[in-house]
Amino acid sequence: MLQKLAILFAAFTVAICVEEKTGEIQGARLLISKQILNRYLVEGKDIEVRYSLHNIGKSPAVQVELKDNGFNSDAFEVVGGHLSTKFARIPPESNFTHVVVVRPNKYGYFNFSSAEVSYKVSDAPDAQTQVSYSSEPGEGGIVAFRDYDKKFSSHYWDWLAFALMTCPSLVIPLVLWYNSKSSYEKVSKPSKKN
């Protein structure tokens, strides 16, 4: 009797140990990265933000809800995409990418914080909901449009002014030359006919 009990107990403990070891691997596990794709952040110009959700777990992540509260509406205007989305299901060993285009209204330093994602760790109806935070792009300086324009605009008006200003120095010698040429031709033509 005691032996049987001991055997049962041994089997039970082994089973618990195995379950505990595999349990944490079996659930879905999302790694979320949030990246700013632009090199220059400019006031009034589009900024692309990419969210990549990698499921590295063994089961699919279900009811994935991504919400980014980092872009408040008075500083940013959403031009494309949505700041909160839902993915029904992210299978294991796969990834999803979500892109949002925002446009800053102000310049200055801005702290790009992380997005919040909640998902269920497996298909099971009683699966627990996991809250996850994406990576933070960190603080970025948004350049004023005036400063950006100084560096990178194509300077159409400047070149036009330059062309106008260089006109006299090109036109005056041309006129002088043309006058002398035409006067010379007036002299030389009758002499040729002789």
Added chain:
Amino acid sequence: MKYFFLFSLLVLPAVIFMVDNGNKMMAYADEDPIDEEEADVEGETEEGDLTATENEEDEDGPQSKASPDADTVLLFTKPNFQGASQLELVAGNPVEFLVGFRNKGPLDFVVDTIDASFRYPMDFNFFIQNFSAIGYNKIIKPSHEATFHYSFLPSEAFAGRPFGLNINLVYHDASGNSFQEAVFNETVQIIEIDEGFDGETFFLYVFLAAGVVLLLVIGQQTLLSVGKKRPAAKKAAPVETGTNNPNNVDYDWLPAQTLASLNKDKSPKSPKGGKPQSPRQRKAKRSTGSE
């Protein structure tokens, strides 16, 4: 009864392993918390600083362990790494990875920094390059998880050599215990990029082609000059100016028909006997001929 003891011998370790999850029952070496000064030294080193960071004594110091309540995971996103073979990083291309951190315990965790370093593959205590320690200072509440992004650039000078890559995660819990975990500690191979277009070889071929063209031009020139020497001697013959050129006139400058008319006049008689032509007549003749 004998069997019972045997079974208890089997059961007891299992029970210990089960209960062990957190508070240690077995003997273990107690380690001091990480030295603040050391962390600063690692944090301040720049990426470009290759030689100055080889401080060996720094590794001999104590290292704190990982917390049992933290579940960390690493994923390389830039060179796609499946984990089957040795990780290969391309020199000169940025490497990006994500570190996932899940809090399984009852206390808040604060992730402080992640830093990466290249080490000598034979001896991981020997630092070759330290990458910046990036401070995150992110609070992770119980049963929440967070992802951290880190990227670094292996120098092109390291191409073709194996390195020990060590990625270190430093965090502490709400009660002030600091932890450190090496989320990645393996030997990686730095490989050289094999791009399709190499500027050096391209200009080598351009230079070779230019050399070939130059040789062809030189060959053509020598062949032409060798071939032309004999006809040039004969060519002088048809212009029969004779040795007696009384006016010392270079007849090459005269138009063809003038020469012809001069020759016509000359041929029957001696050049001296020829009727002198007025320049005005000659000019008229030339203008009618050329226009």
